[in-house]
Amino acid sequence: MATSSALSVSGIHLNYGDLRAVDGVSFDVAEGEFFGILGPNGAGKTTTLEIAEGLREPDSGTVRLLGESPWPRNIALLPRIGVQLQASAFFDRLTAREQLETFGALYGVSASRVDEVLELVGLTEKAATLEAKLSGGQRQRLSIACALVHDPDIVFLDEPTAALDPQARRNLWDVLREVQARGKTIVYTTHYLDEAEVLCDRVAIMDHGRILALDPPARLVRDLDAATRVILERGALPAEQARALPGADQVAEDDLSLTISTRSPAPLLSALAERGTLDGLQVRTATLEDVFLELTGREYRA
Numbered sequence: 001m002a003t004s005s006a007l008s009v010s011g012i013h014l015n016y017g018d019l020r021a022v023d024g025v026s027f028d029v030a031e032g033e034f035f036g037i038l039g040p041n042g043a044g045k046t047t048t049l050e051i052a053e054g055l056r057e058p059d060s061g062t063v064r065l066l067g068e069s070p071w072p073r074n075i076a077l078l079p080r081i082g083v084q085l086q087a088s089a090f091f092d093r094l095t096a097r098e099q100l101e102t103f104g105a106l107y108g109v110s111a112s113r114v115d116e117v118l119e120l121v122g123l124t125e126k127a128a129t130l131e132a133k134l135s136g137g138q139r140q141r142l143s144i145a146c147a148l149v150h151d152p153d154i155v156f157l158d159e160p161t162a163a164l165d166p167q168a169r170r171n172l173w174d175v176l177r178e179v180q181a182r183g184k185t186i187v188y189t190t191h192y193l194d195e196a197e198v199l200c201d202r203v204a205i206m207d208h209g210r211i212l213a214l215d216p217p218a219r220l221v222r223d224l225d226a227a228t229r230v231i232l233e234r235g236a237l238p239a240e241q242a243r244a245l246p247g248a249d250q251v252a253e254d255d256l257s258l259t260i261s262t263r264s265p266a267p268l269l270s271a272l273a274e275r276g277t278l279d280g281l282q283v284r285t286a287t288l289e290d291v292f293l294e295l296t297g298r299e300y301r302a
């Protein structure tokens with residue numbers, strides 16, 4: 001990853017009346033980085049993104065986007081940035097290819113570039129299909145294609161995977177990874193913790209207008225220093241024997257399973273292996289959900 005900064009956001013605030021939608025947010029995004037802003041509904045993700053893109057003026061704070069100020073509207077930046085808003089707007093009664101050609105014409109994009117972008121987002125087969133007849137996932141891919149058609153250096157995507165079924169979400173992950181592989185910087189918002197964990201180089205966890213933590217997902221989880229949970233089918237082992245195992249810190253039982261929390265999984269797992277109780281065993285390590293719980297004291301509800 002290159003080290004120069006594609007985006008630098010410093011101390012931004014924005015109030016809607018009495019509501020502090022963005023309350024002192026700062027972060028830098030490196031060139032080529034996949035940067036995620038993660039948080040529940042109303043956390044301030046969209047407002048932060050809109051300020052970074054230059055669509056909204058902050059009450060205070062500064063933004064440098066590709067070395068320039070995006071506000072007041074900076075025409076020189078437009079060919080270098082791609083923006084996908086939460087609600088996509090398309091032209092009426094055009095096919096997928098025609099939508100892209102129309103957006104591309106604003107930037108003098110060639111027909112071969114339109115084909116290339118259709119291919120990149122996996123819509124070559126649907127090029128002649130009316131936008132209104134695309135599935136939800138295909139429409140999302142088309143709106144990402146519109147943000148990419150002029151080959152920008154940095155692309156902003158606001159919840160591109162919201163409201164998609166699991167398969168369509170995963171297909172879109174592949175598209176986003178491919179966009180990054182082509183050297184683009186991606187700044188995107190999501191309320192899916194699992195997704196941020198697999199896609200992002202770094203994530204900023206936002207809540208109530210503030211960034212509570214910012215790091216690579218794996219580091220956020222590791223710094224939590226949370227227990228690993230080893231889950232057995234109920235009846236595989238009596239609870240009192242489980243408590244006596246090496247490394248077993250806590251043991252809990254419900255109707256279906258027996259859960260052993262441990263900070264030293266290796267001796268615990270070998271003791272279980274010696275007893276022949278590995279059938280159906282599951283091991284769960286901490287996730288970003290646990291990080292959110294630790295940071296906010298409440299369960300994550302997207």
Ligand SMILES: Nc1ncnc2c1ncn2[C@@H]1O[C@H](COP(=O)(O)OP(=O)(O)OP(=O)(O)O)[C@@H](O)[C@H]1O
Nearest residue numbers: 016019021039040041042043044045046047048191
């Ligand atoms: N134009 C507006 N006028 C007044 N309040 C607003 C406006 N836009 C957003 N808000 C409020 O500001 C807060 C932050 O909103 P924002 O859309 O930035 O959050 P978000 O994290 O993107 O949420 P979501 O995941 O639902 O899109 C919310 O409480 C929202 O209700």
